[in-house]
Amino acid sequence: MQTDGSILFVATVGEEGIGNLRGVKALFDHRSDICGFISIDGTNVGRLVYEATGSRRYKIEYTATGGHSYGDFGLPSATHAAGRAIATIADHKLPAQPKTTFTVGEIHGGTAINAIASSAHFLLDMRSTSIAALDTLESKVLDACRRAAEQENFHWEAGDDVKVNITCIGERPAGSQSQSATIVQIAAEAGRLVGIKPIFHGSGSTDSNVPIHLGIPAVTVGRGGEGGSTHTLNEWFAPEKAYAGPQRTFLAMLALIGILGTSDPMLSSRNDASMISQNE
Numbered sequence: 001m002q003t004d005g006s007i008l009f010v011a012t013v014g015e016e017g018i019g020n021l022r023g024v025k026a027l028f029d030h031r032s033d034i035c036g037f038i039s040i041d042g043t044n045v046g047r048l049v050y051e052a053t054g055s056r057r058y059k060i061e062y063t064a065t066g067g068h069s070y071g072d073f074g075l076p077s078a079t080h081a082a083g084r085a086i087a088t089i090a091d092h093k094l095p096a097q098p099k100t101t102f103t104v105g106e107i108h109g110g111t112a113i114n115a116i117a118s119s120a121h122f123l124l125d126m127r128s129t130s131i132a133a134l135d136t137l138e139s140k141v142l143d144a145c146r147r148a149a150e151q152e153n154f155h156w157e158a159g160d161d162v163k164v165n166i167t168c169i170g171e172r173p174a175g176s177q178s179q180s181a182t183i184v185q186i187a188a189e190a191g192r193l194v195g196i197k198p199i200f201h202g203s204g205s206t207d208s209n210v211p212i213h214l215g216i217p218a219v220t221v222g223r224g225g226e227g228g229s230t231h232t233l234n235e236w237f238a239p240e241k242a243y244a245g246p247q248r249t250f251l252a253m254l255a256l257i258g259i260l261g262t263s264d265p266m267l268s269s270r271n272d273a274s275m276i277s278q279n280e
Contacts, residue, residue, distance in 0.1 A: 004265050005257030008034070015041070015207055018057060018123075020170040024207040028214060036183055036256050036267045037218035038249060039207040043227035043237060045245045046196050049204035049220035050184045052212040053099075054174025055127040056138050060085060060145045061165045062109075064152075066118025076156045079109040079117040081164070085148035086122060089141055099203070100128035100137055123169070129203045131174050142166060172205055173213035182266055183217040183256065190251035191221075194244050217267065221249060 012023030109120025128134040188198035211218040224245025258265035
């Protein structure tokens with residue numbers, strides 16, 4: 001079988017956690033000839049993600065002199081400052097639309113049960129399909145983190161003993177694309193041909209964020225099989241009918257790039273290249 005357009009098969013790195021999409025970002029930094037992008041991510045074979053949820057991720061670190069819990073009582077605590085910040089963040093009220101979220105995913109700090117902590121930090125994740133909403137949330141949350149250090153110092157009359165260091169450790173671009181986009185509808189129809197009912201999931205944070213943000217048609221599809229308890233220690237996977245995923249993706253790819261002598265490409269040319277990405 002000879003295709004009209006070209007195909008790149010790419011295994012990316014850094015999609016999860018604090019990887020910050022570094023693999024797919026590097027790809028698009030070095031290639032300007034990609035006209036379409038299909039990312040394979042997750043088990044739900046019918047799920048079609050066609051909007052890019054942007055995110056900002058921060059490490060919020062507090063430092064203080066610290067000391068003995070009894071002998072030095074009265075000194076401010078880095079963990080208490082972090083706690084003040086987290087409590088304020090947790091009380092934030094967010095609009096239902098556009099969907100905007102936050103979570104403190106990890107907390108670290110202190111050295112012993114009987115020590116006033118000299119250091120503490122937490123990792124913060126904020127997401128939204130709207131850059132404006134994300135900007136607003138980011139401003140409020142980072143302000144709360146700064147005020148937490150001031151509040152801890154004020155409470156113990158400690159001057160500026162507690163200090164806060166705020167570091168951005170990740171930023172995923174946001175973008176939108178219509179459900180009626182050619183690449184989305186082709187993925188849906190290819191799925192129907194192999195018995196997959198499409199689920200138009202809409203927004204998500206995947207490798208497709210980068211091309212969608214750049215204005216390049218993209219969709220993220222499930223690989224197939226069954227799974228659950230995602231992002232927990234009880235996460236599981238079973239390869240039930242997993243073959244349907246590759247079948248659907250293969251058919252969609254052929255429709256997008258065309259087959260010589262059989263079908264014309266349905267995706268607009270951008271130096272005649274298309275893309276399949278396998279998230280590693």
